[in-house]
Amino acid sequence: MFSERPQYILLPVRIGTIVASLAAALLLDFLPWKDIALVPDFVALTLTFWCVRQPRLVGLGIGWLLGLVMDTGNGVLLGQHALAYSLLAFAAITLSRRILWFPWLHQAMHVALLLLGAKTVELLVRLAAGAQFPGWSIVVGPLLGALLWPVVSFILLSPQRRPIEVDETRPI
């Protein structure tokens, strides 16, 4: 299972990258989608990514604040996403030392579980507040989000990769 994949040495992450990626994820979530239940929650996915990769920098506090922004932007019960995202961030940080050892497919399965968990928290909150069960289509979003995990990882890690081209003037 633990294949001898080459491990790239990454540059240290810049705060700007994190902020920009979270803003882009919020933007993607605020797009006027036709059926919101089928769309992956990009903010949850990006938050999971940074919690797994940089658990010292991104954590529960940022997840909670993002949740409040999502609650206001979507006009839903205030605290619904905040609760789901803080639980998601906690779970992602707890799993952060484990996930990255696995190949992409297994990582995506971990992430599917995390995203489904966050969705379940939202569902329970809404059911407790008196809403109706909206149908099983709500599990499609988290599963699609998990499928996007390798893509998101590639995109968000690309600013940290060292340039491949060799500098000819360098002695070694």
Added chain:
Amino acid sequence: MEHTPPPFFKRGPAPLVRLAFFASLSVALLVLDARFKYAETLRSLIAVVTYPLQQVATAPGQLVGRIAGFFASQSALQKDNAELRAKLVASARDAQRFEATAAELEQLRRLIGAQERLALRSTPVEVLYSGRDPYSRKLMVDKGATHGIQPGQAVIDEAGVVGQVTRVHPLVSEVTLLIDKDQAIPVQVVRNGLRAVAFGSGTSGTLELRFMAANAEIQNGDKLVTSGIDGTYPPGLPVATVIRIERDAVAAFARIVCQPAAGIEKNRYLLTLSTDAKLPEYPEDAVQPERKAKGKGKRRKEADGAR
């Protein structure tokens, strides 16, 4: 309890402690918002952050719509034009009849000393996008408090009532559709004047008349219009048609399912209506017990907002 060496680096409180802190904060907010509706000021503060993002996010769609409109084919436009002209002729005929009837009605009302009905103020709005919450049925429209939209206003299309404005931001507002599970509208059967309250049924896209006696005088195909006794919806707007009645001998109430008259999820352009009708104040002793009742208190607040 296992013993761990003291940490070399200070990392702040343990993750579990943080989780407990943020989770309890979230639950407190949830209770404040769901039970007491105290979170609106906080919501409007955060909206300052989210509003530019939302504007940017909806801009491409609007641009595409504008470009598509520019390149709309001529034949489609001609067809539309012909249809609209035919409709205009029909509406003009109806309008003339309406004017005559309205004048007559006014005269009759004056005769019996009834309160004169005040003109409706209406604002055309365009639907921006449907609500981003799979648990409720809402729309966002492109006008807000700066355009004079107020919470509680009725929203209609050309066929009937679509919903009600439930939350107003400076430049956009949120419309809850009639078919939302928490939305209720007071109606009246046109045929015999029977009053009832229609509730949304959530996912199925129909309305339901609840708490109607099993022997209530109602039949398939009955047209329902707003009764106007709530002071929020103007009276006489088409709401729905009864499509199914299940009278069960065991249950005390009949199950009455209605199809909304308006194209609730089809139209792009809608109209908000507000009445300046001044209902007399509720008597003091009647207000006290109703404030405590949950559902009624909520509707009363909406009615107050509309006035």
